[in-house]
Structure formats: structure tokens, C-alpha cells
Amino acid sequence: PGCGRTPWHHDAEHFPLNTVQAVTAWIPVTAIPAHMGPLAMARGAHVRDTVADLSFDKVGTSYDGAVARRLAEGGVAVEASPYAVGEVSFHSALCFHTAGPNRSTQPRRALSTTYYADGARVIEAPTLVSGRWRDFLPGVEPGGLAASTLNPIVAEREDEPTVQ
Numbered sequence: 001p002g003c004g005r006t007p008w009h010h011d012a013e014h015f016p017l018n019t020v021q022a023v024t025a026w027i028p029v030t031a032i033p034a035h036m037g038p039l040a041m042a043r044g045a046h047v048r049d050t051v052a053d054l055s056f057d058k059v060g061t062s063y064d065g066a067v068a069r070r071l072a073e074g075g076v077a078v079e080a081s082p083y084a085v086g087e088v089s090f091h092s093a094l095c096f097h098t099a100g101p102n103r104s105t106q107p108r109r110a111l112s113t114t115y116y117a118d119g120a121r122v123i124e125a126p127t128l129v130s131g132r133w134r135d136f137l138p139g140v141e142p143g144g145l146a147a148s149t150l151n152p153i154v155a156e157r158e159d160e161p162t163v164q
Contacts, residue, residue, distance in 0.1 A: 003108070005037060005101045007058050008067045010048060011114070012093040016126035016133040017146055021117035022093035028110045032083040036108045037100035039089055040080035042071055047096045050074050064098070118153060120146045 012020045032038045051070055057063035071078060080100070083089070091097060093116075102108045124142045126133050134140075137148050147153055 001102060001105045001107055003037075003102045005064070006099040007056070007064055008042075008051070008096060008098040009056065010094050010096055011091075013056065014131065015093060015114070015116070016122050016137070016142075017116055017120045018123050019117045019120045020093045021120070022114055023116075024089075024091055024093070024112060024114045026089040026091070026110055026112050028083040028085060028087065028108075030106070030109045031085050032108055032110070033104075034080070034082050034100075035103045036082075036106065037102045038080060038083050039091075040078055040098050040100065041089075041091065042096040043077040043079060045094075046074075047071070047076055048094060050076065051096065115154070116146065122146055 011022065011024055015022060026039060028038075051067055054063060054066050054070065122133070122137060122140055122142050122144055126142065137146055137151060140146060140148050
């Protein structure tokens with residue numbers, strides 16, 4: 001309750017992975033009406049280029065303001081619909097999205113799980129934007145295969161054996 005917004009971003013900017021072949025399933029476990037800040041998605045593959053020169057800032061709001069102006073100027077549609085229990089958002093690591101602040105007294109609860117390409121590795125220099133990536137990939141060092149007890153390989157490619 002009362003948490004702030006999640007700044008506009010592509011997950012590829014945050015994941016410490018050497019691939020953009022990733023998809024996230026965002027699954028609300030409670031209804032998330034508009035005043036609780038549901039996910040909002042900018043439509044179109046061109047959005048990445050539209051905002052590429054803007055410097056990301058997860059603390060202040062100037063970045064979000066600049067993004068909003070740029071999207072409006074470019075006529076980019078933003079979908080910010082409430083979520084009912086049982087609805088799921090599947091979005092690629094290149095999908096530009098945000099979540100508004102939770103202006104309610106109830107927690108906004110969702111399960112988020114990400115699937116990424118077999119063979120993905122942790123980038124050599126994870127950034128501050130990558131956050132606490134070691135919490136999600138315990139025991140994996142930069143350059144290492146992005147597979148751990150928390151990130152098991154769930155399906156093998158038919159053309160190659162799985163590396164464990």
C-alpha cells in the first residue's frame with residue numbers, strides 16, 4: 001500500500017543477461033484496479049528507439065515525465081488497463097512498460113516469473129540497474145551460465161544437449 005511507481009523500462013535493461021530472448025509472465029494474485037497502479041505497456045516495436053537517448057532515473061520523476069512527453073509526441077498508444085484475478089501479462093524483455101503508484105490501502109500482489117533462452121549467460125559487468133541480481137542467480141558469476149537452483153533449465157532445445 002502506498003508504494004511508488006515503477007519507472008518506464010525494458011526488462012532487457014535490467015536483466016543481467018546476454019540475451020533479449022526473454023519473456024516475463026506477470027500474474028496478479030489480487031485484482032489490481034487503476035488506483036493500485038497496474039502495468040502499463042507502450043505499444044509498438046519502435047518505442048525503444050523513441051526513448052533510447054533518455055537517461056534512465058529510477059529515483060526522480062523527470063525521466064518518466066520525459067518519456068510521457070516523448071510517447072505523446074510520437075503518438076504512441078499506452079495501454080494501462082486494470083487486471084482481474086486470473087489475468088496474466090506476458091511481455092518480452094523489449095516491451096517498454098511501467099506501473100503507477102499504489103494509491104490504495106491494500107497491497108498490490110503479483111507473481112512474476114521470467115523465462116529466457118537456454119544458454120544465456122550473465123553479462124560481464126552487471127549494472128546498478130540490474131539491481132540485486134545475485135539474489136536471483138545465486139552462485140553464478142559474470143560470464144557464467146545463467147542457471148542456478150532458482151533458475152533451472154525447464155526445457156531442452158532439441159538440437160543441443162542441455163549444459164548444466
